[in-house]
Amino acid sequence: MTEKQVQLIKHSWKLFRSIDPALIGDVFYGKLFQLMPSLKPMFPDSMTEQYIKIVDTLSLVVARLDKLDEINQEITQLAVRHVQYGVKPAHYAVVGQALLWTLEKGLGNDWTPEVAEAWLRCYEKLSNTMILAAYGTS
Numbered sequence: 001m002t003e004k005q006v007q008l009i010k011h012s013w014k015l016f017r018s019i020d021p022a023l024i025g026d027v028f029y030g031k032l033f034q035l036m037p038s039l040k041p042m043f044p045d046s047m048t049e050q051y052i053k054i055v056d057t058l059s060l061v062v063a064r065l066d067k068l069d070e071i072n073q074e075i076t077q078l079a080v081r082h083v084q085y086g087v088k089p090a091h092y093a094v095v096g097q098a099l100l101w102t103l104e105k106g107l108g109n110d111w112t113p114e115v116a117e118a119w120l121r122c123y124e125k126l127s128n129t130m131i132l133a134a135y136g137t138s
């Protein structure tokens with residue numbers, strides 16, 4: 001990820017976070033379960049709390065994007081917990097698709113091809129790290 005891409009992610013995340021979390025949560029999980037309905041039973045009924053947790057984690061990742069090694073332990077532990085939730089490596093791509101789609105809807109005109117490319121790289125990096133940590137392959 002280039003320095004420019006790190007800046008694009010930080011800026012777009014700041015804009016995105018000003019949107020009502022409940023609304024974003026509905027859009028994100030709505031899209032996720034539309035893409036893969038079989039994932040729904042894995043999640044609790046109340047998704048608001050779930051959404052806040054994932055957004056807080058993404059905020060931590062975005063804040064440390066240029067030095068992800070510093071939070072390697074947190075990322076590894078998160079990935080290992082996900083194995084217990086029943087998450088498989090292939091699920092990461094679907095979650096990434098739903099996340100990028102939600103960012104696109106939320107950012108509107110601020111979702112440029114450069115921003116999209118930067119987020120794709122960011123999610124790839126995070127998900128590859130998690131998959132490698134939890135399953136030993138990516």
Ligand code: HEM
Nearest residue numbers: 039042043044053054057058081085087091092095126127
């Ligand atoms: C970059 C990717 C992801 C991030 C940052 C993330 C973040 C989180 C966080 C912070 C939690 C709260 C619980 C905890 O900390 O252990 C959580 C729970 C969970 N995540 Fe993820 N997640 C990611 C990918 C995925 C994927 C690919 C799936 C597959 C469907 C998934 C399914 C779940 C489920 C089922 C729970 C537990 C819900 C519950 O029982 O409360 N996550 N995730």
